[in-house]
């Protein structure tokens with residue numbers, strides 16, 4: 001049943017929108033609607049004049065729970081190597097997307113990979129789309145993550161079951177790597193095909209992604225930039241700006257404070273900035289000017305880096321400002337904890353009038369304070385009449 005997702009992830013605004021539960025659902029009853037989390041399909045059966053609501057996800061072996069990264073405890077993977085890197089093929093660039101593209105092109109050329117699940121953007125509508133790409137040309141034509149949200153892992157079934165790919169890379173934000181890692185570590189046999197197919201995950205550093213409505217509401221209506229004019233979007237933590245690069249080469253820089261209201265709710269409680277469950281993480285912070293920081297955390301990650309160096313598609317220098325990385329990581333951690341405590345306070349107030357929320361309060365308390373249980377309070381000490389003890 002999807003109950004744990006509903007109570008512990010969706011109701012608490014913790015859903016990252018990775019999409020892995022939608023792929024893993026054996027009954028295909030999870031789908032995306034207008035909410036910031038998946039929805040459970042509702043079906044009814046007509047019995048005479050009355051309608052009976054069907055339990056669409058029963059019986060089930062809870063594949064969504066086995067795969068959702070928000071229901072797992074994480075141990076960050078330590079870096080095996082770190083460097084400043086830039087692409088060195090046709091384009092010399094330290095943009096994280098170009099560095100990732102160099103890694104993917106080399107790995108596809110040497111048949112280490114047969115496909116990639118990654119983000120692209122429809123150039124006509126500027127809407128983000130998750131794509132399954134299998135050729136070097138397709139990899140090069142993808143613009144990569146533009147910090148606009150789309151559920152990347154919802155495309156996994158196309159890659160694994162429809163196309164039969166067995167040497168897959170998954171590219172996305174840290175939460176996408178966490179979802180893929182849960183599948184890679186899964187013990188449930190039904191999740192075996194994903195486990196066998198996903199070989200490597202690549203993550204960008206991430207402070208949060210924006211809802212696609214940001215394009216119409218902020219860029220078009222607020223700034224007067226028609227979406228047809230925009231070629232790409234990028235964010236810079238050091239400059240605190242979102243840059244919209246137009247097809248004619250001009251750049252519009254927008255302060256992140258104006259963009260932040262469009263951040264997905266689930267990002268507020270996320271503490272993974274450095275893609276700590278990804279084989280490779282790439283981002284702007286900590287790198288030498290004109291380069292991106294490249295962190296390899298596994299042997300598979302290091303192999304991809306070596307391959308790109310061998311093909312001459314990547315250049316690296318052993319220079320990374322580790323203090324900046326640590327500061328950016330801690331900043332996100334602080335933000336996530338502050339948000340979690342704010343939400344906990346709201347939840348406690350709600351639970352005074354809604355007894356159904358008390359179970360959520362207990363779970364949140366345990367996760368925030370690390371206590372094994374909410375301390376029992378003697379009824380005579382209590383000044384609130386809630387009947388919840």
Ligand code: SF4
Nearest residue numbers: 015016018019021068
């Ligand atoms: S975090 Fe991912 S797996 Fe969990 S509920 Fe949200 S979309 Fe589904």
Ligand code: SF4
Nearest residue numbers: 016175206208267270
């Ligand atoms: S901040 Fe980034 S990694 Fe975290 S949930 Fe949002 S998109 Fe995912």
